Amino acid sequence: MRGLATLWLSTVSVVAAVAAGPAHAATSNVQVNAQVVKPLTVTWLQNLDLGTIALGTGAFSGAVVGISRAGVFTCPAALVCTGPTAVAKYNVTGTNGTTVRISAPNVTLVNQADNTQTLIMVVDSPGTVSLPNSGNKGVDFPLGGRITLSSTTAGGVYKGTFNVTVDY
Amino acid sequence: MRTLLRMTSVAATVAALAFTAAPAQAATPTSQATANARILKPLSITWNNTNLNFADIVLDTNPFTATVRVPFNGSPIVCPAPLTCSGTTSVASYNVKGTNNQLVHVSTPNVTMNRVGGGGSITVRLLAANNLAPSGVAGDVLLPNSGNSGVDVAIGGEFDLTEATPDGVYTGNFAVTADYM
Numbered sequence: 001m002r003g004l005a006t007l008w009l010s011t012v013s014v015v016a017a018v019a020a021g022p023a024h025a026a027t028s029n030v031q032v033n034a035q036v037v038k039p040l041t042v043t044w045l046q047n048l049d050l051g052t053i054a055l056g057t058g059a060f061s062g063a064v065v066g067i068s069r070a071g072v073f074t075c076p077a078a079l080v081c082t083g084p085t086a087v088a089k090y091n092v093t094g095t096n097g098t099t100v101r102i103s104a105p106n107v108t109l110v111n112q113a114d115n116t117q118t119l120i121m122v123v124d125s126p127g128t129v130s131l132p133n134s135g136n137k138g139v140d141f142p143l144g145g146r147i148t149l150s151s152t153t154a155g156g157v158y159k160g161t162f163n164v165t166v167d168y
Numbered sequence: 169m170r171t172l173l174r175m176t177s178v179a180a181t182v183a184a185l186a187f188t189a190a191p192a193q194a195a196t197p198t199s200q201a202t203a204n205a206r207i208l209k210p211l212s213i214t215w216n217n218t219n220l221n222f223a224d225i226v227l228d229t230n231p232f233t234a235t236v237r238v239p240f241n242g243s244p245i246v247c248p249a250p251l252t253c254s255g256t257t258s259v260a261s262y263n264v265k266g267t268n269n270q271l272v273h274v275s276t277p278n279v280t281m282n283r284v285g286g287g288g289s290i291t292v293r294l295l296a297a298n299n300l301a302p303s304g305v306a307g308d309v310l311l312p313n314s315g316n317s318g319v320d321v322a323i324g325g326e327f328d329l330t331e332a333t334p335d336g337v338y339t340g341n342f343a344v345t346a347d348y349m
Contacts, residue, residue, distance in 0.1 A: 161200050167194040
């Protein structure tokens with residue numbers, strides 16, 4: 001940020017010097033604006049867990065199981081879901097009163113016993129978050145996710161990694 | 169004026185470049201969250217048409233207490249004196265199917281054998297196999313595959329006899345269940 005500020009000031013100086021040169025000079029006021037913000041940080045706090053999902057008997061498709069970013073777990077009748085579930089959580093810090101955009105693309109979950117078997121988890125993100133303070137405290141934000149299963153989905157443990165970035 | 173405008177234009181261009189070329193404010197965490205789900209195929213357990221059979225056991229008339237055991241691993245019947253055991257024994261067998269590499273517990277509660285014609289009963293303590301030897305709890309099995317093959321689980325048993333046990337034919341039925349652990 002220091003390098004950027006220096007360059008901006010030197011640029012203004014160049015304009016001022018040229019304008020002062022000619023005798024028949026005219027004056028034009030130009031507004032100069034700057035927004036100085038603290039560096040953004042984002043920190044992982046918690047993993048997302050969809051628990052254990054037992055497929056029901058018989059043929060079915062389009063069974064969506066997931067957890068919203070608010071923590072509401074959904075398990076359709078074709079499935080039996082057990083075990084603890086959790087949303088993912090991150091903490092973001094920056095400048096008080098600013099809005100931060102959250103980028104959280106879909107996550108590919110890979111079957112740990114057969115990496116040819118994958119599931120796409122659609123992420124439920126708040127999209128943006130407002131920073132209520134400056135500095136170390138920041139604000140936490142959750143991410144949910146949902147997957148679509150069918151009776152032909154391969155069993156096993158599926159894992160994937162988020163790719164979260166934040167930006168002013 | 170042309171010079172001034174040109175210079176101003178250059179300055180504005182420099183300023184614009186300075187802002188657009190400035191480092192983005194995007195931040196990424198040093199560690200990303202993971203997403204996890206354990207998906208299990210429907211579990212099934214099927215009787216393999218093999219019953220648990222203790223065959224023939226001859227009591228003694230003198231006072232005694234003895235435990236007869238049919239091991240789940242196919243070893244010969246354990247038949248302590250003063251009992252005499254004969255005939256062909258067998259273990260019960262079930263097939264369990266589910267998701268590869270998942271632990272399943274086969275629950276085998278005690279079963280009551282009733283004397284045919286009435287007049288007595290014997291409680292059999294079932295002894296389920298596990299394939300996690302040498303450690304592991306009875307009935308804990310690790311599924312070695314997904315789908316139709318499954319894994320067979322043998323179930324033996326044991327019961328206590330005394331000289332007072334009424335002789336006769338005893339029979340009972342299992343209530344075996346399997347569940348993911």
